[in-house]
Amino acid sequence: MHNQQRYMSFPLGSIVPGSLPDFKIFIFSRDSRYVLWSRDGGRVTPEQLAKLSAAGHHEVFLDLDEEFKYDEYLEDHLGGILENRLTTDEQKASIFSKVSTNVVKDAFETSLGLGAMDSKTMVRTQTMVENALIFIAQSNSIQPLAKMIGHDYRTYEHATKVLWFTMAFLRSNPDIFEQVRPDYDSLDDHLRTEVLRHCGVAALLHDIGKALVSPDILNKNGRLTETEWEIVKRHPLNGLAMLLDADLPDFVKKAVLHHHEDFQGGGYPMGFEGLQISMLARVLRIVDTFDAMTSRRPYKQPVPPLKAMQIMVGKPPEKETAPKGKIQDERDIGMRRCFDEELLRKFIIFLGDMKLGQ
Numbered sequence: 001m002h003n004q005q006r007y008m009s010f011p012l013g014s015i016v017p018g019s020l021p022d023f024k025i026f027i028f029s030r031d032s033r034y035v036l037w038s039r040d041g042g043r044v045t046p047e048q049l050a051k052l053s054a055a056g057h058h059e060v061f062l063d064l065d066e067e068f069k070y071d072e073y074l075e076d077h078l079g080g081i082l083e084n085r086l087t088t089d090e091q092k093a094s095i096f097s098k099v100s101t102n103v104v105k106d107a108f109e110t111s112l113g114l115g116a117m118d119s120k121t122m123v124r125t126q127t128m129v130e131n132a133l134i135f136i137a138q139s140n141s142i143q144p145l146a147k148m149i150g151h152d153y154r155t156y157e158h159a160t161k162v163l164w165f166t167m168a169f170l171r172s173n174p175d176i177f178e179q180v181r182p183d184y185d186s187l188d189d190h191l192r193t194e195v196l197r198h199c200g201v202a203a204l205l206h207d208i209g210k211a212l213v214s215p216d217i218l219n220k221n222g223r224l225t226e227t228e229w230e231i232v233k234r235h236p237l238n239g240l241a242m243l244l245d246a247d248l249p250d251f252v253k254k255a256v257l258h259h260h261e262d263f264q265g266g267g268y269p270m271g272f273e274g275l276q277i278s279m280l281a282r283v284l285r286i287v288d289t290f291d292a293m294t295s296r297r298p299y300k301q302p303v304p305p306l307k308a309m310q311i312m313v314g315k316p317p318e319k320e321t322a323p324k325g326k327i328q329d330e331r332d333i334g335m336r337r338c339f340d341e342e343l344l345r346k347f348i349i350f351l352g353d354m355k356l357g358q
């Protein structure tokens, strides 16, 4: 009885001693075979793990049928994994991304059925953001983050990248918090962290209203019709409706509602301008645009980070980037009017500190 087994590799460093997963663990042997190393991961000792690592097995494998167990395990133990010294930053970034993508996907899917965010999903989202804080607090977490730039644009992964960029950006510009919450200065450390955490929730859920927009429209390869575009433009309002009863401060709900408003007016859904647009929404407008532009779309190559910044500050594209007959994204025309310029300047300095492309 030999079923065709398929395997998925995962980093040894994602196994936290003391909280081991209960699935079978395989190793890839020198003679190119998958060999059962442990029938029950739950019984593996830290010593055995150390031995395996010393033998050069930094990647181990599981039966693809047990992937769901691995996903559950990662989500339950993400905090410990992100603090594990044996796990590399790149592995942490990819594990974080995997778990976060699952959480956002579930948030979209369950909210679609309910028309609102349920409390269990909200707890998972908040836990995810707390884990992002652990990761971002590590001094060398920024490099794996830079490597995420240019990946494919998928709604759930995009949400994770917006979360990361927003939190890292805000941490390096704490003066912005005073405009997110006016009494920020008088708050103690615990409450300040809570403000940052809530900003993360807004970043992760900014597009939650897209759960109510048909995937056929969201993934359409080409220009949207006028009607389709009107439907897409409803997503900030849908998002607000979904979060209305959630136990979140007003600045989070406003950020979701305002994240497509343009600083000089003309955005949607309200057509607000300037300081009418909440501070966190102005931050999201920048981060969301930057990640969307630098991601690969089915119909569009990723824009290099430097080029994206040029477009965002308003310089017109060079002629060769818009060959005749090719779909040109209308956002490539220069976007200065969309953003709070002072904030955009800070964001560009922040990106510069990340030493992109090196």
Ligand SMILES: [Fe+2]
Pocket (backbone or CB within 6 Å): 206, 207, 235, 259, 260
């Ligand atoms: Fe959006």
